Amino acid sequence: MKIKEYVSWQEVNKIVFIFDERNNDILKLEGLSADIWKKCVCENLSEEYLSYIEENFNVSRFEATQDKNDIINDLFTKEIIDNE
């Protein structure tokens, strides 16, 4: 997974803070969203993330996909999104 070059991020207290340096904007992710981000970024997951989320958070595949898409927005490179 490759994050866009203008993104900065760090986790603290299980909260993920994502900084869009290009637009000077900040996103705060908690719970499921934070976990999805970390799975995508740190463990290089693309397909496995859905089953991971289903197993760990008791949500449907549809909900998980929607949530991930919300997070990703334009923060990941386009080819990664296409690869899904």
Next chain:
Amino acid sequence: MSNSVDISSFYNEAFKARQLGSLTIEVTSSCNFLCRHCYVDQSSNNFLEYETIIGIIDEARDLGVLDILFTGGEILLRDDILEIVTYAREKHIRVSLMSNSSLLTEDFVKSLSNLYISEFSTTLFSLDNEKNDFITRSRGSTHKIMKSLELLEKYKIPTRVKVPLLNINGDDYSLIEEYCNQHGFTCASSPVIFPRKDKGVEPLEHLTTNEQLSRIITSFREKDNDSFPIVFNKKERICKSLQYSLAIDSSGKVFPCNSFFYEVGNIFNDSLKNIWLESSKLREVQDMTNEQLNDCNDCIYNVWCSFCPGISFGENNSFLKCSFSAKRIAEVRYKCFGKEVNV
């Protein structure tokens, strides 16, 4: 994305978790300017090796660092500074740079614009070339800095112009502020001068006069850039940022912050993680509360004072004693505004 979140929410969480969130790395102590007020020991000529800096960045990322400030000396004296910044940005760490900007080139600034750094800070003392040259001890310094500022504006690099206020330029900040407003730069002026890192007091010879200080403090207040009086709470920690910051100098020494030269470790003897988690000296300064400030507890100026343990350490070799320069500013605040506020 949400607009309601700001960077302080990250640091509030880092404070609660005691997580290292902010790191300053002095990549060299060498500088092509010899500024009269500078806290760096200007006879030193240290450079951290590239591999050492990369190792620090890796460790910092794992420890939870969000922001790294690369400072000097003059960072642009390193041929590899762009590679270092690129590496930190590839790790998705926020990067700020502190430079005198005199060595900036268009190619460098153009490359920087693709790295999305958070801030480029530079110092400008006066728009008067003679004054600027006198303080920097470098001929043509104003012209060089202004040319660099044009490049930073052209490539839309977020830029902060710092204006250390000395007795030489104490009345010049309004013009610089006006210039910054016209060009979209942040302007940060301050009359606070730090003793030299090796405890030399020469920088303090250039403190503003009392009359200049009154004008500066009054001007800050008129611009809502002054939040005094504060509440002096004995149970509060003396400095909140010590809970989430560290600084490493170009000889590997680790300090609680870039203005507090009390050595708490050395990266050539220990890992950053061990220093952050295990240093008893670091824990000592992190745990300090206002109650330990015996000189301040009964001082009538304490609610007007921006006490800094780092400055106190530089002035007194003790971080719990009254800071002469902080008290001086507090006295001026009290004299100027004490009557209008019922404290």
